[in-house]
Amino acid sequence: MAEEFLHLEHDGKLLLVNSEGEGPQIPVKGRTLAAGGGEDMIRLPTIDEVAALGIEWSEKGRAVLRIGESTATVIKGHPEIVWPEDWAWKDHVISDSWTHPLARESVYRSLHRLVAKVVVIDDDDRILMAKVKRGHFTGCWSLPGGYLDHDEHPRIGAAREALEELGINIEINESNTSIVEQNIFTDEGISFVSFTYHVSVESEGLDFSLKEDEIEAVGWFSRSEAIANAVSWFDITAIEKLS
Numbered sequence: 001m002a003e004e005f006l007h008l009e010h011d012g013k014l015l016l017v018n019s020e021g022e023g024p025q026i027p028v029k030g031r032t033l034a035a036g037g038g039e040d041m042i043r044l045p046t047i048d049e050v051a052a053l054g055i056e057w058s059e060k061g062r063a064v065l066r067i068g069e070s071t072a073t074v075i076k077g078h079p080e081i082v083w084p085e086d087w088a089w090k091d092h093v094i095s096d097s098w099t100h101p102l103a104r105e106s107v108y109r110s111l112h113r114l115v116a117k118v119v120v121i122d123d124d125d126r127i128l129m130a131k132v133k134r135g136h137f138t139g140c141w142s143l144p145g146g147y148l149d150h151d152e153h154p155r156i157g158a159a160r161e162a163l164e165e166l167g168i169n170i171e172i173n174e175s176n177t178s179i180v181e182q183n184i185f186t187d188e189g190i191s192f193v194s195f196t197y198h199v200s201v202e203s204e205g206l207d208f209s210l211k212e213d214e215i216e217a218v219g220w221f222s223r224s225e226a227i228a229n230a231v232s233w234f235d236i237t238a239i240e241k242l243s
Contacts, residue, residue, distance in 0.1 A: 002064070002071045005044035007106045008057055008079045013087035015079070016042045016103060021049035024087045027096035043100035044074065056080040063109055063189025067101050074106045076189070109189050112182075116157035117145025117196040117234065118170065119242045122203035126220035127243055129229065130165060133216050141219070141229040143196070143238060154178075154195035166218060167209025172197050179241050181234055196238035 008015040017023035018040070025042040050057065057077040065072050093099050093107045120128035120143075129141040144165050148157040155172040162170050177198040184191050208218055221229060223243050230236045 002073045003046075004073045004075060005046060005102065005106075006050050006057070007044055007074050007076050007110070008050065008055070009076075009090060009110070010079050010081065010084050010087070012090050013084045014090045014093060014103075014107065015045060015050070015053075015055070015084070016088050016093070016099070017045040017049055018042055021045060021052065023049070023053060024084070026086075026088050027092045027099050029092055029095045031096045031098050033097045041098050041100045042096075042103070044103045044106060047075075061184070061189065062187075063106070064187040065102060065105050065109070065189075067105060072102055074102070074109075074189070076110075110191075112191050112193045114148040114154070115145060115192060115194045115234065116148050116152075116154040116161060117143045117194060117238060118158045118162055118172070119143060119196060119198050119238055120162070120170065121198065121200055121243060122206075122220065123200075124203070124220075125243075126203070126222060127226040127239060128166075128201075128218065129221055129226060130210075130218050131216040133214055135214075137231055139216075140231045141221075141226075142232060143230070143235045145194075145196070148195075155197065158195065158197050165211050165215050167211075168201075168206060170199050170201065172199060177242060179238060181237055183233060185233070192234070194234040194238070196234065196242065198242040 016025040018025050057079045060076045060078055063074045065074055090107055094104055131141050144162045146161045159170055159172050162168055179196050182193045226239050
């Protein structure tokens with residue numbers, strides 16, 4: 001049975017302990033293993049260690065983390081406390097090599113993956129979809145869209161993806177109907193957040209220029225056909241709500 005550890009996070013702060021289960025411990029940015037490390041690493045606490053610290057908490061979810069040949073279950077929990085002033089800032093965990101890889105990986109997994117997509121509908125109420133050559137849905141039909149750049153507004157990202165993938169210029173602004181959805185799809189616990197926009201176009205004369213290494217074909221589908229062909233939960237949800 002995989003070991004279980006607790007990821008207790010509150011207002012950007014994380015509970016860490018030392019090898020003896022004593023905490024809270026604070027990472028030191030830029031610290032390397034050459035200065036100590038090994039048995040002195042700070043890490044996520046176990047359930048018993050949190051109980052010994054007198055902290056009550058409620059479970060929010062679980063993730064299975066595989067690091068090298070080791071597998072551990074990380075329980076995401078909300079601590080029933082006020083501001084944890086003496087806990088570690090979550091953002092400081094990554095840069096301290098004394099912090100156990102499981103804790104660093106858990107912080108990395110806690111960051112949302114942001115996606116922007118678009119439901120393009122023509123004057124015949126048909127929905128535009130693309131058959132993709134690579135990525136999560138290789139060989140399947142998908143709405144135009146993809147991962148957001150770090151400093152990018154979702155409206156900009158959705159329009160950029162449509163241009164990059166299909167070679168079409170679409171305008172998305174605050175007047176476009178949109179939805180925001182969140183979901184976790186595997187036991188790894190990675191959370192995806194999708195911003196999807198409704199855009200109306202005139203299909204006649206629309207000229208496509210497909211990104212050759214990514215898009216195999218484009219097609220127009222009725223609402224029912226689009227839902228039947230879509231494999232992404234985000235796509236199906238967006239088509240149902242925006243068309």
